[in-house]
Amino acid sequence: MTLHTTPVLPRTPRKLENLIGGKWFSPSDEMVRNSPAHGVPVTVVPLATEADVDQAVAAAKSRFDNGGWSDLPAAARAEVLLRAADLIVERCDELSLAETLEAGKPLWQSVNEIKGAADIWRFAAGQARAIHGQTFNNFGSKSLGLVLREPIGVVGLITPWNFPFFILAERLPFILGAGCTVVMKPSEHTSTTTIMMGRILEDAGLPEGVVNIVTGLGEPVGRRIAEHQDIDMVSFTGSTRVGRSTIIASAGNIKKLSLELGGKNPVIVMADANLEKAADGIVYGILHNAGQCCVSGSRLLVAREVEQALTERIVSLMQRVKVGDPLVPETRVGPIVNDIQFNRIKKLVDDGRKSGATLLTGGRQIEPLAGYFLAPTFLADIRSDMAISGEEVFGPVLAVSAFDTKDEALRMANHTRYGLSATVWTEGLQDGLDLVRGVKAGRVWLNTTITGGPEMPIGGYRESGQGRETGLSGIEEYTEVKSILADLGERGPWVP
Numbered sequence: 001m002t003l004h005t006t007p008v009l010p011r012t013p014r015k016l017e018n019l020i021g022g023k024w025f026s027p028s029d030e031m032v033r034n035s036p037a038h039g040v041p042v043t044v045v046p047l048a049t050e051a052d053v054d055q056a057v058a059a060a061k062s063r064f065d066n067g068g069w070s071d072l073p074a075a076a077r078a079e080v081l082l083r084a085a086d087l088i089v090e091r092c093d094e095l096s097l098a099e100t101l102e103a104g105k106p107l108w109q110s111v112n113e114i115k116g117a118a119d120i121w122r123f124a125a126g127q128a129r130a131i132h133g134q135t136f137n138n139f140g141s142k143s144l145g146l147v148l149r150e151p152i153g154v155v156g157l158i159t160p161w162n163f164p165f166f167i168l169a170e171r172l173p174f175i176l177g178a179g180c181t182v183v184m185k186p187s188e189h190t191s192t193t194t195i196m197m198g199r200i201l202e203d204a205g206l207p208e209g210v211v212n213i214v215t216g217l218g219e220p221v222g223r224r225i226a227e228h229q230d231i232d233m234v235s236f237t238g239s240t241r242v243g244r245s246t247i248i249a250s251a252g253n254i255k256k257l258s259l260e261l262g263g264k265n266p267v268i269v270m271a272d273a274n275l276e277k278a279a280d281g282i283v284y285g286i287l288h289n290a291g292q293c294c295v296s297g298s299r300l301l302v303a304r305e306v307e308q309a310l311t312e313r314i315v316s317l318m319q320r321v322k323v324g325d326p327l328v329p330e331t332r333v334g335p336i337v338n339d340i341q342f343n344r345i346k347k348l349v350d351d352g353r354k355s356g357a358t359l360l361t362g363g364r365q366i367e368p369l370a371g372y373f374l375a376p377t378f379l380a381d382i383r384s385d386m387a388i389s390g391e392e393v394f395g396p397v398l399a400v401s402a403f404d405t406k407d408e409a410l411r412m413a414n415h416t417r418y419g420l421s422a423t424v425w426t427e428g429l430q431d432g433l434d435l436v437r438g439v440k441a442g443r444v445w446l447n448t449t450i451t452g453g454p455e456m457p458i459g460g461y462r463e464s465g466q467g468r469e470t471g472l473s474g475i476e477e478y479t480e481v482k483s484i485l486a487d488l489g490e491r492g493p494w495v496p
Contacts, residue, residue: 007097007107007327013041014098016191018048018215019198021059022208027052027216033189036104036335037326039370043102045191048214053183053224056212060154060181061230063209070151070179078125081173083204084197085121088114091200098192099165104335104371105289106326117169120470123454127475128177142489149479151179152256153232156225158246159194160238161187161337162292168194170458171235174474176210183212183231185222189337191215218242229253233478236260237294239392240418240463258467258477260294260459262392263420266413267297267449268435270406270426271305277447278425279313282398285423285449287321287333287376291396292341294464295421295443295450298393300400301412307402311380314398315361318376323366335371336395342372345395349377352388357381357399384415392418406431410438419461423449442468 013032017024026046033043064070069077088095096110103110136145155175159167164186175182186194198213214221222242226234226249233256236246240262250257267285269278285297302310326334336342342365349363362377377397382389388399403409413422413435422441426432436444442460445451452458457471467477 007100009035009038009040009327010042010101013044014192015044016046016195016215018046018052019195019211019213020052020056021062021212022202031188033102033191035101035371036337037368037371037373043192045188046215047188048185048216048221050220050224052214053221053228056183056214057154057225057228057230059209059212060183063207064151064153064181068207069176069181069210072179074129074131074177074179077177077179078128080201080204080206081121081125081128081177084173084200084206085118085125087200087203088118088121088197091196095165095193095196098196099190100326100334102190102192103161103164104326104337106331106334108329109289113163113166117166120166120169120454121173123470124173124177124474127174127472131178131475131479139485139487140489143485143487146484146486148482148484149476150482152478152480153180154230155180155182155478156228156231156234157182157184158222158225158234158236158238159184159186161189162289162294164190165193165197167237168197170454170469170474171237172197172211174469175235175478176206178475178478180233180478181210181212183214183225185214185216185225188215188217222246223249226250227252231255233257235467235469243465258459258469259465260469261420261463261465262418263294263296263460263464264299264390264392264416264418265295265297265421265423265441266299266301266416266439267423268409268413268425268439269300269302269306269310270409270424270428270431270435271303272427272431273306273425274427274447275306275310275313279310279317281423281425281447281449283314283317283321283376286398287318287396288450290333290336290374292337292394293450296394297421297423297449298398299389299413299416300398301403301409302400303409304402304404307400311360311378311400315378318361318378321376323373323375324368333376333396335373337372339372341394342374345374345393345397348388348391348393349379349397352379352382352386352399355386356383357386357388362396390416406434410435414438414440417463420464421445421460
């Protein structure tokens with residue numbers, strides 16, 4: 001981590017504004033966001049109204065319909081994205097501190113995510129110039145078939161609190177690169193870096209009205225975006241429960257949806273796995289971002305003959321992990337985002353123990369008590385009828401079950417309504433291929449976890465969502481396909 005300034009808590013909270021049609025303004029109502037690590041006010045967040053959303057959509061639609069962005073050469077749009085990437089890097093210190101104060105993630109992690117986000121913007125700039133269609137020269141000498149990709153229109157972008165800037169980067173530059181305009185709603189818990197991105201895009205030369213930002217609560221802001229008749233597509237990242245309501249709200253104009261939702265992600269460890277490597281990866285996979293990660297490996301499925309050896313290694317690593325103030329460089333795990341989420345996680349752990357699960361380590365709140373810190377938690381003797389076995393915990397909680405055969409491991413891994421990610425640890429090539437092919441998930445890691453780059457598409461199976469972001473699919477997701485057949489020959493009469 002390289003910072004050019006010493007991070008300190010703010011004396012007064014930062015007051016945010018919304019952006020509509022190139023104008024910054026403050027809605028009349030607002031809420032205060034406290035740091036989940038320190039308990040002090042860090043942000044004053046505007047609470048937009050349905051009327052604000054309507055104005056934002058009108059601005060985005062006007063810009064899309066009247067030109068000045070979607071009709072620009074792709075090279076011109078790419079230049080804006082590249083300038084934005086440079087500005088992200090220049091303002092990394094400010095962005096990182098804002099992200100840590102609101103989200104609670106360790107500052108070194110925020111720095112890495114901001115820099116990683118800039119890389120995604122650069123990749124998307126290249127993809128903007130690579131949009132292409134098809135030609136069909138096989139209809140005869142007098143006909144020609146064309147397939148075009150066109151921007152879908154106005155996109156509603158709703159992002160979550162756990163990776164506010166990074167997930168924004170996985171969506172927004174592809175939306176813009178495709179030529180769309182956008183109305184964005186960040187989480188009310190973590191709005192600052194999205195607002196800062198709006199300022200960056202202004203400085204990068206983005207025309208007014210292309211990006212519009214309304215902050216506030218899911219009801220009414222998120223719901224109004226999902227149901228709005230003049231929004232052509234919604235990209236939503238969040239829980240499966242809210243994703244389901246987004247589908248219902250979008251039915252009015254049958255808008256296209258891209259949804260990245262919840263996960264209950266399996267980690268399969270075969271008997272021949274490198275246990276030291278696997279244990280470190282497993283601990284990282286469940287404690288990264290305090291387990292508040294859609295692709296966290298929360299269900300550990302381990303070959304029975306190595307279960308004890310592996311669990312002992314994991315317990316030892318968990319007990320050595322530094323949990324605490326995210327501004328301290330040694331910290332690896334920060335706080336849970338708020339009291340509601342903290343209490344929900346704690347209840348799932350407590351209920352699991354009451355149902356017969358064995359607590360191997362953690363399960364308790366730890367200091368500093370001004371924040372929502374939970375000790376890394378590891379549970380054994382998990383049964384399929386326990387709530388903690390099937391529900392997404394979204395916290396630093398790992399649950400282990402044993403299997404006897406590869407086929408049993410695969411059945412256990414797929415025994416879920418989700419399908420977002422999975423991880424496999426094995427030194428056997430055949431076992432590895434069988435498992436990564438057999439597991440039903442949109443992202444699978446073999447002998448590593450929660451890694452990759454913007455070249456790789458992301459998304460889920462089943463109730464973990466639909467559509468794909470980033471990769472070569474990233475821009476195509478925000479386009480419509482148009483088929484054109486041009487015929488220059490004589491027409492034979494249909495009516496005699």
